[in-house]
Amino acid sequence: MLYLYLKSLHIIFVVCWFAGLFYIVRLFVYYAETADMNKTEQTILRNQYTIMTNRLWNIITWPAAILTTIFGVWMLIETPMWLSQPWMHIKLLFVVLLFAYHMKCHQFVKQINNRTLTKTSSFFRIWNEGATLILFSVVFLVILKSTVTWVFGVVGLVGLSILLMLGIKLYKNIRERNKN
Incomplete structure (x- = not known):
């Protein structure tokens, strides 16, 4: 029963972590x-965004x-066979x-605090898809476990990446068209 409580808490905080990373x-x-x-x-806006x-x-x-x-880690201690x-x-x-991605986001937060952030909004729209790819990968891996082959996983990630990039490009074109 302890394992199920740990798993529930782990999933809840994974959701919170990804919500934070996406936002x-x-x-x-x-x-x-x-x-x-x-x-x-x-x-005015930079001050507000810094607080947020x-x-x-x-x-x-x-x-x-x-x-x-x-x-x-606690789940792995309880079930070391994993x-x-x-x-x-x-x-x-x-x-x-994911932790590397998180730490890079931490650098961007520090840059905002120091008013030295120089990346463009287009960069960050693409950057946001890194967390998406990790989320998809982990969820499918955990749910499907050994039924996922390397070939299927790599092809799936490449396909998802292409779809995400096409979506970003389409969104950028729509935004530019609406500006004019």
Whole structure:
């Protein structure tokens, strides 16, 4: 029964972590879009986005990442046989990638706090898809376990990446058309 409680808490905090990661990058987009505004608008909005970014990052995203990790490790301690499964090794690789993504987002948060963020909103729209790819990969891997082959997984990720990039390009074209 303990394992099921741990699994439930792990999933809840994974959802919170990803919600934080998805929304933080949306705030990066909004912050980057202020670059073209007049100084008054830019100052007001950047101050507001800085407050929102810090609250989201420090109150939701970081704690969710830490609690996800605690409950995930605890589940592995309770059920160490998972560590002998190949799908778990791949999942843990994606977890490492997720932490790398998280830490890069942390750098962007620091850049916002220091007013040194120089990336464009287009960059952040693409950057946001990194978390999406990791989420899809981990969910399918955990649910399907050994039925996922490397070929199917790689083809699926490439296909998803292409669809996401096409969607971003289409959205950018629609936004530019609506501006004119």
